[in-house]
Amino acid sequence: MEAIVKKYQQKFRKIKEEMNRWDELQIRLVSQFRNACSVIERLPVIQDSKNFGNLKSVGGIEVAVLRKQMESLQTILLSIKKTLEDFHGIVLYLEKIHRDGRQLVKGGSNQLTVKQLHQRIGIKPRLADCVDGLMLLSDMHNSEYLLKLSLVSALSTLALKPSTSDLGSLQQLLVDQPNITREEVQNIFDIIFAEEIC
Numbered sequence: 001m002e003a004i005v006k007k008y009q010q011k012f013r014k015i016k017e018e019m020n021r022w023d024e025l026q027i028r029l030v031s032q033f034r035n036a037c038s039v040i041e042r043l044p045v046i047q048d049s050k051n052f053g054n055l056k057s058v059g060g061i062e063v064a065v066l067r068k069q070m071e072s073l074q075t076i077l078l079s080i081k082k083t084l085e086d087f088h089g090i091v092l093y094l095e096k097i098h099r100d101g102r103q104l105v106k107g108g109s110n111q112l113t114v115k116q117l118h119q120r121i122g123i124k125p126r127l128a129d130c131v132d133g134l135m136l137l138s139d140m141h142n143s144e145y146l147l148k149l150s151l152v153s154a155l156s157t158l159a160l161k162p163s164t165s166d167l168g169s170l171q172q173l174l175v176d177q178p179n180i181t182r183e184e185v186q187n188i189f190d191i192i193f194a195e196e197i198c
Contacts, residue, residue, distance in 0.1 A: 002121055004104055008130035011097050012192045015137060018090050019185055022141065025086050029148065032080045033155065033174050037167045039073040040159050073159065080152055084145075091138075091145045098138040101131060125192050133188040140180045148174070 045051050046066050055061050105117060105127055117128040125133075151174050158166055 002124065004127060005121070005124050005130065007104060008101060008125075008127070008134075009192060011101060011134065012130075012189060015094065015097060015134075016189065018093060022087070022090055025083055025090075029080065029083045029087075030175055032076055032083060033152075034171060036073060036076045036080065036155060036159075037171055039069055039076065040155075040162050041164055041167060042069060043159075044162055077156065077159075084148060084152060087145050087148060091142050094134075094138040094141050098134040101134040105131060123194050125194060129191050133192055136188060137185070140184070144180055 043066075046062070046069055049056060049062055052062060105111075117131070118126055120126050151170055154170055155167075158170070
């Protein structure tokens with residue numbers, strides 16, 4: 001059983017690297033989202049010819065400025081899509097690690113009993129802690145990814161009919177939204193690597 005716990009700990013070490021990448025992607029997404037909101041907020045202003053003042057005398061300026069802003073928005077939305085694909089890659093990786101982890105205790109000729117799963121060897125984590133930790137990390141990140149998808153979808157809808165208050169609310173939700181607190185993730189790692197902390 002100690003060998004299986006060590007295999008789990010190896011899986012958790014790999015996951016730790018992905019958690020750092022998740023944090024970097026969150027920072028990138030917030031920046032991209034803010035940029036998209038800024039462009040969307042400008043669209044109604046650009047579409048009102050009164051706002052061009054003396055520049056109205058320049059032929060086609062209104063159309064050219066609007067086209068440039070729409071191109072900029074499209075570029076930002078494509079980069080957001082790429083960032084979401086990176087998030088999804090991490091979610092799929094966590095799901096795979098979780099499935100592989102379940103196979104460690106289910107597979108093989110000598111399937112482990114519930115008692116063995118909850119048995120503690122010294123200060124090492126119980127196998128149940130390992131299985132539950134993988135499931136929690138996978139579920140939390142999948143839920144957060146789905147929330148990010150819905151926020152980006154709402155942003156795309158608002159691009160067609162901008163509302164400053166709605167854009168502000170979406171931005172705030174995305175910024176406040178890392179629903180997965182560092183402490184929550186760290187608690188899981190503390191349980192798994194308890195003997196290394198001591």
